[in-house]
Amino acid sequence: MMSWPFRIIGFLLWYAKEFITANLSVTAEVLRPRGRSKMKPAIVAVPAASRSDSEWTLISSLITLTPGTLTITISKEHGILYVHGMFVESREQLVGEIQEMEDRMLHAARRAPGDLTRPAELPVVRPLEETGESR
Amino acid sequence: MELTDLADIVGLVFIFLGIATIIISAIGLFKLPDLYLRASAVGTSAGLGVASIVLGALLMDFSGTNLIKAIIAIIAQLLTSAVGSMAIARAGYLNNALPAPITHIDELRLTRRETSGGR
Amino acid sequence: MISEWTLEVALILLAIGMVIAAVRGLLGPRTMDRAVAADLIFFATIGFVALIGLRTNIEALFDIILIATLLGFMAALSMARLGSGGRR
Numbered sequence A: 001m002m003s004w005p006f007r008i009i010g011f012l013l014w015y016a017k018e019f020i021t022a023n024l025s026v027t028a029e030v031l032r033p034r035g036r037s038k039m040k041p042a043i044v045a046v047p048a049a050s051r052s053d054s055e056w057t058l059i060s061s062l063i064t065l066t067p068g069t070l071t072i073t074i075s076k077e078h079g080i081l082y083v084h085g086m087f088v089e090s091r092e093q094l095v096g097e098i099q100e101m102e103d104r105m106l107h108a109a110r111r112a113p114g115d116l117t118r119p120a121e122l123p124v125v126r127p128l129e130e131t132g133e134s135r
Numbered sequence B: 001m002e003l004t005d006l007a008d009i010v011g012l013v014f015i016f017l018g019i020a021t022i023i024i025s026a027i028g029l030f031k032l033p034d035l036y037l038r039a040s041a042v043g044t045s046a047g048l049g050v051a052s053i054v055l056g057a058l059l060m061d062f063s064g065t066n067l068i069k070a071i072i073a074i075i076a077q078l079l080t081s082a083v084g085s086m087a088i089a090r091a092g093y094l095n096n097a098l099p100a101p102i103t104h105i106d107e108l109r110l111t112r113r114e115t116s117g118g119r
Numbered sequence C: 001m002i003s004e005w006t007l008e009v010a011l012i013l014l015a016i017g018m019v020i021a022a023v024r025g026l027l028g029p030r031t032m033d034r035a036v037a038a039d040l041i042f043f044a045t046i047g048f049v050a051l052i053g054l055r056t057n058i059e060a061l062f063d064i065i066l067i068a069t070l071l072g073f074m075a076a077l078s079m080a081r082l083g084s085g086g087r088r
Helices: A004-031 A053-065 A091-109 B003-031 B035-060 B064-094 C002-027 C031-056 C061-083
Strands: A042-047 A069-075 A080-085
Touching (some): A004 A091, A004 B035, A042 A091, A053 A069, A053 A080, A053 B035, A069 A091, A069 B035, A080 A091, B003 B035, B035 B064, B035 C031, B035 C061, B064 C031
Antiparallel strands (some): A042 A080
């Protein structure tokens, strides 16, 4: 187990690699002719292990910063990130990618591992007006 | 070749890479069908595009204080552009901007109000 | 010097990118599509300022870039507020 500052550096290096490959794949998709498009967009509810406000902010910013994935909204009480992905083969693939990033991020950001459990089932969602949510 | 010439050339390469990224995302604004995909395409120039132009400018005009300012500028750009594109995507969602039909999974669909209006 | 005319070429290319984004902004069709286009134009403007600064050798170049990158997201945030009708 590496000490805390080294874990942060390791995460930043891993993230830089992800950032550059994501940039390349989005750029390639724009330049690809329409007929050979590999684009398969999807909006997926990803169960998240983040707890504090700073962790939520960090993970949603990191997801948005990688081109091709975009946090549209989060639901803190249900522990769900709603992520729009540009190249999504299946639901499990995007959930896996986001959860891997979150695992690495939490591993680097927390001094102690802490609680890493994720909600097991997706909430039943209704339009905003009915639930009275303002955010 | 002198070292400053080499730094100028590498700086120009970075600047042209950044400009290429910005032009490609401008093309992406036309090629991609909906708001969320367009926001993703703009994300490439927000991060890599601006960062590499600033890096190129730094190499062409190098000094110690400029190095610090450029590093802070790149970090600030990465942090704030993510916040900006999230705000825009969320406003689109609140405004019922529907994803393009090509979107094959949409787990936010149930939260959308039935009216397909919006601005 | 090599950099004189290459910087001018770079400025022209950047202007082309801005024009393409501006056409998207004019076409819309929705407020948020325009906001995304305006966001991209802003990023191109940061590049524009950097290139003009290099071309004319101004002292405060990196201070301008720093302020632009620090405050640029304010425009995106206010456009988002505008588009969502005040809802957050």
